[in-house]
Amino acid sequence: MDLTLHVWRQKNSKSDGHMEIVEAKDVSEHSSFLEMLDVVNENLLGQGKEPIAFDHDCREGICGACSLVINGEPHGPEYGTTTCQLHMRSFKSGQHVYIEPWRARALPVLKDLIVDRTSFDRIQQAGGFVSSNTGSPQDANALPIPKPDADKAFDAAVCIGCGACAAACKNASPMLFVAAKVSQLAILPQGKPERERRVLAMVDQMKKEGFGNCTNQYECEAACPKEISVEHIARMNREYFRAAILEEPEKQGHGGD
Amino acid sequence: MNLDSKIPSGPLEEKWEKHKFEMKLVNPANRRKYDVIVVGSGLAGASAAATLGGHGYNVKCFCFQDSPRRAHSIAAQGGINAAKNYQGDGDSVHRLFYDTIKGGDFRAREANVHRLAEVSRNIIDQCVAQGVPFARDYGGLLDNRSFGGAQVSRTFYARGQTGQQLLLGAYSALNREINRGSVKMYSRTEMLDVVVVDGKARGIIVRNLITGEITAHTAHAVILASGGYGNVFYLSTNAKGCNVTATWRAHKRGAGFANPCYTQIHPTCIPVSGDYQSKLTLMSESLRNDGRVWVPKKQNDKRTAAEIPESERDYYLERKYPSYGNLAPRDIASRSAKEACDSGRGVGPGGLGVYLDFADSIKRLGEDAIKKRYGNLFHMYQKITAENPYKTPMRIYPAVHYTMGGLWVDYNLMSNIPGLFVLGEANFSDHGANRLGASALMQGLADGYFVIPFTLPNYFANEKFEPVNESDPAFKQTLDEVQTRTTKLLSIKGNRSVDSFHKELGKIMWDKCGMARDKSGLEEAIKKIPQLREEFWQNVKVLGDEKDLNQSLERAGRVADFLEFGELMCRDALHREESCGGHFRTEHQTEDGEAKRNDDKFCYAGVWEFKGDGKPSELHKENLTFENVKLATRSYK
16 A cells, blocks of 8 residues: 655754655555554665654564554554554555654653653652562462452553553643552552552652643543553542542652642 | 683572572672662563662663663563462472473573572562562462463463563562662663773663763673573564674673573464564463464365364374473474474465464353453454454464573673673573573563572672773773774665665574574575675665664664674584574484484583684583483473
8 A cells, every 4th residue: 555654753852843744655554553664764764864763662562662643643543552553454545644753741752753751750760669678578379369459450550651641631641651550559458558658759740740630531541552441540539639638748759848 | 711600519409598698798888889780671670770779789770762661571471480389289499490491401500490490489479569460369369370391380470461560560669769769770771882891890881872972881790681682583572672782792892602592482473474574473372271283284275274174183282292282392382383384284374374273262261261361462463463363263483582592690690701790581591492481581580689689799798899980991992992883883874774684684594593403504694694794884874863863873783783693693503513492403303303412412501702803702611510300301292
């Protein structure tokens, strides 16, 4: 199939970007979206033009590196699918395909389609962990966890940290990403001792990074390649209110108010 | 080259405990005076950085990805082995030890493997304490499944994404230390060389992948946890970024490279579909718990799977290996698939595929039960192939997956360069000539959480360190060399893309040094690779700027290293005149086509020393002694 691509090109974080038209000829419908871009890049190189920069790594939908807003939708038209697992059979010959980076102030463009997602790491660093020293914890089976709880925690834990939730949200809110970790650890007994501190610190960091807040439009759930439910946002909100009432905000990790 | 394995004395079961007690410690107040560099943030790197940071060392951790959470450990699907014996089916530390030694075709060190089996139990406890949501049964206790090469259920799992959950556990531990200030994280930063001062590893040279800036970092010890070299084949199940650069550059600074020819070809991957293909996708070995592997009995059978009656199917693994059946170890299952296809009985386009059929299990357990176990894998298969594996059998074919070879390390995981430690897939130590399924996660975490935190302090406590800084001649010189090489890649301005060289190298490696190898093929590869390398340095085309984010430049540096490394791999495969595990020399097989080891001549780890560009590497040997297991011919029949 032949496609007309409209691609965001931007030299670096300091320069302005623009949309550029690139023709993609003889694309195999069996190739993945990123393989289509590989072929386009080889052709660009042949013409002496710099290839299009985009993040990718595992190409099997689990590392969370790939991104791309394709025809206005983060990760493209297929439900529950990362860009790397999107296949060209989802497109028709002659189609115009618009390819843009994630857009959010807290996810600045570094080059072409690559954005800086270190803000996501900093949110996790603020509290997305159980403080358990490496050593000799009790036997793993000493504490049974009801299967439904373990399964629910797992459903949240599948988040790949790609950023599609923030990219899909009109408020640029990564609430689904933050909630996935808060919820996973709030459900499990291991996460209980730090549950108040964790939710306050993570939400606080989210705000500091310049991300917006959730206004319940559920765009994130529709865009999430791992199909994480907004139910986890509801749980996080509950955790947040509970923590705000119960806890004297700790100075550490809470802005010192 | 000094290859003292430093295996502690005493009975096998007591070596590690005794060694832990005898090793020196560093007083908590003194730990912050030691700088430690960790390269890589996968299971081995993240767990090491987190634990050492937690102990109070001053840790810097580097990864080339945009976040430490993206390291390729994340893609491991099936599970992690541990000798917990929760199922009460006869497992023990000794059995896990024995299975691993046997699975590795008696080419691993006994003492290392036994330690691995011992600490496997701590890993599960540690991960559960971090909130890793392993699969559980209705009683709330941890569930297990079985994996190839074992007759017990000792594999812990989290649906089909165990690696993800374990890595996110280690990532969260790392985040806690970053938050506390004990670890400083450098993402999008690629290590390009090791700096050796007075014979000791004292730092690294890195390139900031956003700004292109090349800088030096000093330390008292450098830990490489940079993964394997499977991408030398171009097509593999590795992530696109996986590379040999960190270990290869360390090798060129004097670190011995052990057994590079030991590569694992995983039996269950989605077959290649076209020349645009950029990588191969694994379908977890766990599928072989419930899937049956077969091909038609007739050659060139063009009927669909459904049209072929039961009596005309060859369930070849069950036929050839009745006691392990579909759960034969990976090397054996892969070779059997190749044989079936070579005999003209392969299925799918090009005849390079075999069926993995779930019909019987779906009939027995129901579609829902299968969906619960493997839902995400079936989903992934359908996404890639547009075929529904609940209705028609999967088509699978072997693909490069893991590399058992790596930098040589002693029992303390230190290479022959003092102060340079190597963990996880990057070292050679635990899997011999073939790794069993669900043992890579185990080794990565064992090395990072439970071995290096004991052995590194012992090194510090026994050494005296001269102060070094980035402006010392050794640092300046190494930095200049890296700079020159980077500039050179951009200045060639030839006609061929980096990818085209990589693909050509990959094809040579797969054809001549893949699932089956022979003398003439390897000799041919050893002739072709240097020619390709020469062409690369004259004709590669890399556009863009040096002081900018430049993915072509990153790839060019990695492919340049693969072009050197591939030759060494072929030389190692050529010298090893025997078949063992993943290394199958067609000249050395039994009458029924099984690998034929030669224990009299090759019961050693082959360790290569770099002698300079364009000069042949020198082979050294670490003889393997087996005091606790009897060398036997592997049988899974």
